[in-house]
Amino acid sequence: MSRARMTLIWAALACALAVPIAAAAASPLLAWRDPIYIAAGFAGIVAMSLMLLQPLLMGRYLPGIPVRRYRQIHRGIGGILVASLVIHVAGLWITSPPDVIDALLFDSPTPFSTWGVIAMWAVFITGFxxxxxxxxxxxxxxxxxxxxxxxAVIVVGSVVHAMQIEGTMETVSKSVLCALILIATVKVITDLRVWTILNRRAG
Structure with a gap:
């Protein structure tokens, strides 16, 4: 792969990760938010951005990374993702414990909470x-x-959770990020042919 193409790929990835965070940082809604709530929200946005990296690393699609390093980086980012999620939930708990309890009990009136909790448990189970x-x-x-x-559960749950929330994340950049996460996930699942393992075991 040429150096120019490699640079273009990494620049595009950097934009895909940074633009949603930068757009959220410029949101006028932040003026009325508590600092802890803001930190919790941005922890969730960071976790969402990191989700784009995971399928790209598993599929070894990113140029310039030694093969043996892909899984190490994947595991490291997985740990950061879990930590970001813990900060996200902890911050929401501090600012509004009843809402978090309702969400954890699947008794929240907001549908996005249910999807977020489903994705959260899938992340924790994966890490465990x-x-x-x-x-x-x-x-x-x-x-x-x-x-x-x-x-798959994490991606679907997180994307639905993010798209249903009308908050600090800017709509277009959020939609693009979610679309990229879905596309990357579907591609890596297709390329890894996980279903062939199931077929062999069924046979």
Whole structure:
């Protein structure tokens, strides 16, 4: 791959990640928000942006990264994603405990809360299983199936959650980010052919 094309790919990725965050930072709604609420919101936006990197890393689509480093970076970003999500939920809990309790109990009047909680638990389960993968002796094929299924839940839940919220994220940049996440996820699932593992086991 030429250096110019490599630079273009990384520049496009940087824009896809940075523009939604920058647009949210310029939102006039921030003037009426509590600092803790703002921090919680931006932790969620950062987590959403990081989600675009995960399928790109799993599919080894990003140029200039040594093959052996892809999984290491994927795991590292996964840890940052979990931490961002914890900050997001903790900040919302501090600012409005009743709303968080309703969301966790799936009793919230806002549909986006339900999708967010579903995605949250899928993220936590993925992180938990990733840490215990070796002690539990989870086979690579089994892990790929489980990880892919959880990733699909995370992506769908997070995208619906983000799109239903009318908040600090700017609509166009948010929509583009969500579309890119969906496209990247579908592509990596297709390229990795996870269903072939299921077919072999079924046969």
């Amino acid at each position: 299983l990733a840490m215990l993968r070796k002690p539990l002796r989870i086979r690579p094929g089994t892990w790929r199936i489980v990880h892919t299924a959880l990733a």
